[in-house]
Amino acid sequence: MPPAPAGEISQLGIIGVIxxxxxxxxxxxxxxxxxxxxxxxADDYMTxxxxxxxxxxxxxxxxxxxxxxxxxxxxTAGYTYGVSGPIHYGLWGALMIxxxxxxxxxIRQVAPxxxxxxxxxxxxxxxxxxxxxxxxxxLGSVISLTSNFIAGGAIIAMLSPLNFGAGIxxxxxxxxxxxxxxxxxxxxxxxxxxVLAMLGAAVxxxxxxxxxxxxxxxxxxxxxxxxxxxxxxxxxxxxxxxNQGAPYIAAVLAYAIGNQTIAQRLFAVxxxxxxxxxxxxxxxxxxxxxxxxxxxxxALYLGxxxxxxxxxxxxxxxxxxxxxxxxxxxxxxxxxGSLSSTADSDxxxxxxxxxxxxxxxxxxxxxANPKLMILIGRITMIVATAAALFFxxxxxxxxxxxxxxxxxxxxxxxxxxxxxxxxxxxxxxxxVSVLAAxxxxxxxxxxxxxxxxxxxxxxxxxxxxxxxxxxxxxAFGFFxxxxxxxxxxxxxxxxxxxxxxxxxDFETLSGxxxxxSVSFLVCYLMSFRSTQEFDFxxxxxxxxxxxxxxxxADPIETTDGRPPASEAAAPTGR
Amino acid sequence: MTALLxxxxxxxxxxxxxILITIARGFLKxxxxxxxxxxxxx
Numbered sequence: 001m002p003p004a005p006a007g008e009i010s011q012l013g014i015i016g017v018i019x020x021x022x023x024x025x026x027x028x029x030x031x032x033x034x035x036x037x038x039x040x041x042a043d044d045y046m047t048x049x050x051x052x053x054x055x056x057x058x059x060x061x062x063x064x065x066x067x068x069x070x071x072x073x074x075x076t077a078g079y080t081y082g083v084s085g086p087i088h089y090g091l092w093g094a095l096m097i098x099x100x101x102x103x104x105x106x107i108r109q110v111a112p113x114x115x116x117x118x119x120x121x122x123x124x125x126x127x128x129x130x131x132x133x134x135x136x137x138x139l140g141s142v143i144s145l146t147s148n149f150i151a152g153g154a155i156i157a158m159l160s161p162l163n164f165g166a167g168i169x170x171x172x173x174x175x176x177x178x179x180x181x182x183x184x185x186x187x188x189x190x191x192x193x194x195v196l197a198m199l200g201a202a203v204x205x206x207x208x209x210x211x212x213x214x215x216x217x218x219x220x221x222x223x224x225x226x227x228x229x230x231x232x233x234x235x236x237x238x239x240x241x242x243n244q245g246a247p248y249i250a251a252v253l254a255y256a257i258g259n260q261t262i263a264q265r266l267f268a269v270x271x272x273x274x275x276x277x278x279x280x281x282x283x284x285x286x287x288x289x290x291x292x293x294x295x296x297x298x299a300l301y302l303g304x305x306x307x308x309x310x311x312x313x314x315x316x317x318x319x320x321x322x323x324x325x326x327x328x329x330x331x332x333x334x335x336x337g338s339l340s341s342t343a344d345s346d347x348x349x350x351x352x353x354x355x356x357x358x359x360x361x362x363x364x365x366x367x368a369n370p371k372l373m374i375l376i377g378r379i380t381m382i383v384a385t386a387a388a389l390f391f392x393x394x395x396x397x398x399x400x401x402x403x404x405x406x407x408x409x410x411x412x413x414x415x416x417x418x419x420x421x422x423x424x425x426x427x428x429x430x431x432v433s434v435l436a437a438x439x440x441x442x443x444x445x446x447x448x449x450x451x452x453x454x455x456x457x458x459x460x461x462x463x464x465x466x467x468x469x470x471x472x473x474x475a476f477g478f479f480x481x482x483x484x485x486x487x488x489x490x491x492x493x494x495x496x497x498x499x500x501x502x503x504x505d506f507e508t509l510s511g512x513x514x515x516x517s518v519s520f521l522v523c524y525l526m527s528f529r530s531t532q533e534f535d536f537x538x539x540x541x542x543x544x545x546x547x548x549x550x551x552x553a554d555p556i557e558t559t560d561g562r563p564p565a566s567e568a569a570a571p572t573g574r
Numbered sequence: 575m576t577a578l579l580x581x582x583x584x585x586x587x588x589x590x591x592x593i594l595i596t597i598a599r600g601f602l603k604x605x606x607x608x609x610x611x612x613x614x615x616x
């Protein structure tokens with residue numbers, strides 16, 4: 001028999017939590033020290049030499065994309081929308097990784113040694129396009145960092161006597177300490193250990209909760225008790241699709257383009273390993289996040305009320321209520337691992353943007369001082385951590401803000417992607433199209449103008465076109481231009497019959513779609529008569545290494561304490 | 575329906591285990607290659 005749903009949540013106690021945090025951050029710190037160099041290389045600090053292997057890069061992409069908020073949100077989706085809820089959260093989040101890799105291969109082709117996507121935009125268009133993209137990247141990473149600190153503070157406060165303030169300080173200090181010296185290299189290597197902890201915990205915790213709460217009989221009991229509605233029982237819930245799935249489908253490309261943590265891994269992984277890395281991370285993220293979401297589905301069938309009325313408490317509440325303390329500790333490590341792996345990636349992303357886009361490209365690649373560059377990167381990490389701590393204590397709804405920024409990134413998708421393929425796009429077309437999309441997006445998203453009459457019809461027409469643009473771009477990545485045009489046209493025509501009079505009720509979705517369509521229309525109309533014939537080989541000349549000195553490994557770096565083979569084989573003269 | 579929901583729920587941890595093994599094997603291969611070439615893994 002499972003314990004009563006209103007049972008006490010297992011506490012790990014102050015000693016337990018501190019020991020677990022020491023184990024976790026002590027382990028990551030040890031890994032970081034093991035790969036550290038007295039003199040770090042500026043390019044390696046940002047992209048680790050552009051030749052990371054499959055295991056490390058797949059682990060890193062998976063760990064970075066799984067963050068504490070994705071676990072909480074998937075559980076919330078399962079609890080709110082039933083069996084299809086986690087699918088409509090996790091699947092589309094996973095596809096963000098999948099759909100970027102074809103474009104990633106193209107980006108690596110034109111800029112094999114770049115550090116940030118904004119840097120490539122600088123080479124393609126100039127300063128205004130670069131700063132627009134870099135600015136949106138910074139905004140997204142600071143919000144993500146803040147969200148991870150909040151999640152860490154909340155879980156520590158829930159499972160121990162420590163308060164929220166102490167929790168966020170511990171998390172911030174832990175992440176900053178192991179990331180500060182070696183930057184992206186430390187972030188990527190520790191991601192491997194963190195992904196083992198996260199995925200390993202998920203494999204154990206999901207079935208453990210399932211069997212402890214009663215196993216298969218829980219489903220029949222939940223239906224009999226009236227805990228679930230027909231929509232929540234359905235695998236094809238329209239509620240789940242329209243409220244959870246559709247806005248996320250619209251955001252698939254936006255998050256991928258707007259997030260420097262993905263771009264950084266695209267530039268870091270060995271070029272021939274981009275596809276297997278991103279496909280593995282897609283499945284890894286999807287399975288883990290959807291699987292964790294099943295805990296929300298179980299809470300729904302069991303008729304559990306979230307602690308304090310806050311659905312974000314459901315994950316620790318379910319684990320703490322039903323599982324023994326050893327598995328609660330495992331879940332704690334899983335959540336700390338998920339937020340730390342994303343937070344260290346955000347710090348690395350922010351430092352590389354400031355190092356490359358603010359400092360590096362402003363003084364010119366040949367004039368950049370690598371030593372000063374690394375110092376700027378480290379200062380950026382410290383400032384970003386302080387800023388995120390400040391925002392975390394403000395306690396505003398950070399996830400709502402992130403969803404808003406995600407939609408905002410929709411304005412950038414077509415101009416950014418098309419710039420890598422179409423020679424005619426100018427800096428003016430890029431800038432004007434993004435700003436125009438922003439001007440239309442904001443009143444739609446926040447209903448600043450009531451969605452009625454001709455305005456509503458115009459917005460719906462643009463949103464319908466937006467569906468075609470989104471699906472067309474997705475198809476273009478995999479199949480090329482002609483199939484993309486066919487997919488885009490069919491999608492637009494398919495939505496026409498029911499789009500009018502219907503989409504106006506979904507302002508979040510319509511706002512996202514309008515951002516895509518307006519930026520597409522303006523960018524296309526300003527470019528198709530352009531006489532510019534951009535030479536893509538220019539990008540490779542402008543982007544590239546800042547630090548001519550190769551990142552020389554210290555002897556300890558072969559991971560087993562032996563000197564590198566080349567050094568061991570060299571004659572010593574003795 | 576109960577059987578379907580049970581399979582649906584338990585599919586995910588099995589899938590996660592598969593990815594975990596894939597990543598771990600990839601990492602061991604990375605370490606092996608790095609040692610062979612006498613360079614750090616990262």
